[in-house]
Amino acid sequence: MRFYLEHRRALAAYAIALTGGAADAHDLIQDVLLRLIRGGAAPQHPRAYILRCLRTAAADRRRVRRPEARGDAGPDPAFLDVGGADAEARELIGLLQTALRSLPAAQREVLVLRVYGELTFQEVADVLGRPFGTIASTYARGIEALRITLGLEVEDERRAH
Amino acid sequence: MNAERIEGLLRGVPTRGLAAEHEAALIAALCAAAAARGARGWRRPVRLWTAAAACTCVGLLSAGLTAAWHAGASRFDEPFPAAVAVRAHLDAPLFAARADPPVRGGFAEWRVLDVKPNGGNE
Numbered sequence: 001m002r003f004y005l006e007h008r009r010a011l012a013a014y015a016i017a018l019t020g021g022a023a024d025a026h027d028l029i030q031d032v033l034l035r036l037i038r039g040g041a042a043p044q045h046p047r048a049y050i051l052r053c054l055r056t057a058a059a060d061r062r063r064v065r066r067p068e069a070r071g072d073a074g075p076d077p078a079f080l081d082v083g084g085a086d087a088e089a090r091e092l093i094g095l096l097q098t099a100l101r102s103l104p105a106a107q108r109e110v111l112v113l114r115v116y117g118e119l120t121f122q123e124v125a126d127v128l129g130r131p132f133g134t135i136a137s138t139y140a141r142g143i144e145a146l147r148i149t150l151g152l153e154v155e156d157e158r159r160a161h
Numbered sequence: 162m163n164a165e166r167i168e169g170l171l172r173g174v175p176t177r178g179l180a181a182e183h184e185a186a187l188i189a190a191l192c193a194a195a196a197a198r199g200a201r202g203w204r205r206p207v208r209l210w211t212a213a214a215a216c217t218c219v220g221l222l223s224a225g226l227t228a229a230w231h232a233g234a235s236r237f238d239e240p241f242p243a244a245v246a247v248r249a250h251l252d253a254p255l256f257a258a259r260a261d262p263p264v265r266g267g268f269a270e271w272r273v274l275d276v277k278p279n280g281g282n283e
Contacts, residue, residue, distance in 0.1 A: 008179075012178045016177055023180070023183065026184075030190055034191070037191065080174050080175070115172055147164060
């Protein structure tokens with residue numbers, strides 16, 4: 001309970017990224033946390049463990065709903081909130097969403113877990129079941145790709161003015 | 162635009178949370194499940210009202226009751242002595258309108274409070 005209250009922002013952001021909507025995210029979080037409470041799980045790194053459970057549960061749901069679908073499209077940046085933002089901020093958030101969507105799924109997943117899941121590289125590696133070095137280099141490539149994409153956007157804006 | 166600036170940009174963007182009704186229902190379900198397992202700090206077995214109490218203060222009783230029921234709470238007949246109440250201190254209009262007393266100011270956090278049998282806070 002207290003865990004949820006302390007980490008609700010990261011859990012909600014990641015669950016929305018995995019499911020694409022707040023209602024499905026709620027179902028996902030509730031299913032996972034109830035299962036953990038009932039099972040009496042006491043993981044050493046609870047946030048990473050629960051994010052991994054969310055990821056696995058979301059993949060299971062996708063398989064049940066769309067068994068013909070292959071592969072994982074990766075988390076969607078729909079969790080970035082444009083609701084209360086002014087026009088300028090909305091434009092920036094839109095640029096970031098587009099730039100994140102343009103990344104390969106693996107890079108996007110590492111970036112989302114690291115930045116919005118607030119995990120260390122080691123924890124991201126544990127969540128995704130990949131080596132630490134792979135995660136660090138994937139993250140660096142993702143940041144570099146965003147830098148290039150957003151840099152181009154900035155240049156485009158300058159030219160337009 | 163360097164890497165640190167990109168990271169700063171990403172971290173600075175607000176993220177969506179769960180809808181207020183969903184969050185209230187979730188909290189009620191977690192309360193019920195934790196109580197059912199005899200979580201530390203819970204002095205009684207789970208009671209439906211215990212978990213539902215999580216939502217009464219924000220006027221979301223039906224969501225709380227439903228979630229608590231599904232989470233395993235089983236009795237209606239116990240008031241919630243020594244229960245856990247979740248007070249919403251949210252500045253969202255939904256909470257501001259429904260909370261009793263109305264929420265002023267507004268730091269967006271849930272708080273978990275132990276309450277005594279007479280309803281007073283510990």
